[in-house]
Amino acid sequence: MPRLRLVGAIVCLMLLGALVPMPVGTTLAQAPPAVGSPVAGTPVPTTAVGKQLSWLLGVLDGGIATLTPDEAQAHLAPSFQQSVPPDKFVISLQLLFEDGLLATPVTLTGFAGTPTATTATALVSSPAGMAIAIPIAVQAIAPYLVTSVAIRPQSAPPLAAASPAASPAATSPAAAQTWDQLDARAKTVAPEVGILAAELVNGQCQPIHALNADQPLALGSEFKLYVLGELAHQIQEGKLSWDQPLAIHEDWKSLPGGFMQFQPAGATFPLWWYAEEMIAISDNTAADHLIHTLGANNVEAYQTAMGNSHAALNDPFPTTREVFTLDVAVRPFQTAAYINATPAERANLLATVVDKTPLTLQDAAGWTNPAFVGEIGWFASPDDICHAMAHLQSLSAQPGLARLKDVLSINPGLPLSPKTWTYVGYKGGELNGVLTLAFLLQRNDGRWFVLSLMFNNPKEPISEEPALLAGLQAINLLAAGK
Numbered sequence: 001m002p003r004l005r006l007v008g009a010i011v012c013l014m015l016l017g018a019l020v021p022m023p024v025g026t027t028l029a030q031a032p033p034a035v036g037s038p039v040a041g042t043p044v045p046t047t048a049v050g051k052q053l054s055w056l057l058g059v060l061d062g063g064i065a066t067l068t069p070d071e072a073q074a075h076l077a078p079s080f081q082q083s084v085p086p087d088k089f090v091i092s093l094q095l096l097f098e099d100g101l102l103a104t105p106v107t108l109t110g111f112a113g114t115p116t117a118t119t120a121t122a123l124v125s126s127p128a129g130m131a132i133a134i135p136i137a138v139q140a141i142a143p144y145l146v147t148s149v150a151i152r153p154q155s156a157p158p159l160a161a162a163s164p165a166a167s168p169a170a171t172s173p174a175a176a177q178t179w180d181q182l183d184a185r186a187k188t189v190a191p192e193v194g195i196l197a198a199e200l201v202n203g204q205c206q207p208i209h210a211l212n213a214d215q216p217l218a219l220g221s222e223f224k225l226y227v228l229g230e231l232a233h234q235i236q237e238g239k240l241s242w243d244q245p246l247a248i249h250e251d252w253k254s255l256p257g258g259f260m261q262f263q264p265a266g267a268t269f270p271l272w273w274y275a276e277e278m279i280a281i282s283d284n285t286a287a288d289h290l291i292h293t294l295g296a297n298n299v300e301a302y303q304t305a306m307g308n309s310h311a312a313l314n315d316p317f318p319t320t321r322e323v324f325t326l327d328v329a330v331r332p333f334q335t336a337a338y339i340n341a342t343p344a345e346r347a348n349l350l351a352t353v354v355d356k357t358p359l360t361l362q363d364a365a366g367w368t369n370p371a372f373v374g375e376i377g378w379f380a381s382p383d384d385i386c387h388a389m390a391h392l393q394s395l396s397a398q399p400g401l402a403r404l405k406d407v408l409s410i411n412p413g414l415p416l417s418p419k420t421w422t423y424v425g426y427k428g429g430e431l432n433g434v435l436t437l438a439f440l441l442q443r444n445d446g447r448w449f450v451l452s453l454m455f456n457n458p459k460e461p462i463s464e465e466p467a468l469l470a471g472l473q474a475i476n477l478l479a480a481g482k
Helices: 048-060 069-075 078-082 086-098 179-186 220-236 271-280 284-294 296-305 320-328 332-339 343-354 382-396 403-409 464-479
Strands: 107-111 119-125 132-138 146-149 192-201 204-211 245-247 268-270 421-431 434-443 448-456
Touching: 048 069, 048 086, 048 119, 048 132, 048 146, 069 086, 132 271, 146 268, 179 192, 179 204, 179 464, 192 382, 192 464, 204 382, 220 271, 220 284, 220 296, 220 382, 220 403, 220 421, 220 434, 245 271, 268 271, 271 284, 271 403, 284 296, 284 320, 320 332, 320 343, 332 343, 382 403, 382 421, 382 434, 382 448, 403 421, 421 464, 434 464, 448 464
Parallel strands: none
Antiparallel strands: 107 119, 119 132, 132 146, 192 204, 192 448, 245 268, 421 434, 434 448
């Protein structure tokens, strides 16, 4: 089975087994519970989204026993009823408790990013032992009904609950004490390794330590940073907006990771939802929908603005579906033809052969070993990724683009101490024979850093644990100022 996803992500638990934009109704059946009640802990904002979040948390904290479809309909926007009727919405919530995935009391512990008037990602804990993230959005005008919501495991422990001492990587006697030791450890993970640790000064990458940092390697899902960058670019130019709706297209669906491939064609989500799913859980169908909407040629071109000096290796810029199809679904001679083709010939093969070839989960069922690493996919060097992260940080300071930092920080990748790291942005990638980690970090002294680690092995799968260990040890070196 292919793995093109975010390293360290936990499989998402979504309502009805899929991403759910929530439906129905025109007026509130009852006033929401008082702010902060019945959930103890972090206060719920006194905003439109806060009122609906309070209602949902009240349902999860005991109200599920009496929740009816009529009550649900009164809180959920009409657009959702097309894909998930209120009775199925109620059943899906009930199953969370029947399957033991949630239990009362449910406690709001904080938020990922900063809630706006209409959007928030609530972080919730329950005695079931699972830390839950609840992204929720509501209408911008009264009656402020819920337009989208999901219930998914947090893909890493909440930052406030973790510290270096909580991790064996931070306290083990074998932990790397120098960059040379870190390099030696990293070289045992895979035969092809690239590392760059850099400080961002005036938006520029100033290397602290580098190992093969200018050599391009396969990225896996880390390529989605470039999709996010072009999305922000088109929003900045006024061509798109975060809230612009985008419908699911059947022929744009890909394979897991993610769950959006299970949504029915025509189900509509805002662009910010696609961006969050693409980064937070590396949803491939979300990424492909954005690539089609933005234009693959535009994503390809914007790589240069984001500092990818090896952008020509990604010409043409493929979707995840196209990469999977080349790897497992087309005939071997067609894959060979693609590998040996010019960019123009590749583009023609994608349009005339690859995009017309059916792709199913069964096609990839036996795919467990590397295939075509270094020949098919997306490529950049650790230095290129540093420039990409620096570019995204710069864009996030522009009007209307602050959401970028929230998107990048939904999944921190590793449990890091918030006392040391006041901001953690992350995107990783994992495909058979490919494992990559990229962090955008702000230290408690206000200084910004980027860490990029890349591991490629054309012959053997890569073990995730030593790669993550190397990432954590490299971050510890940055924390110590080494």
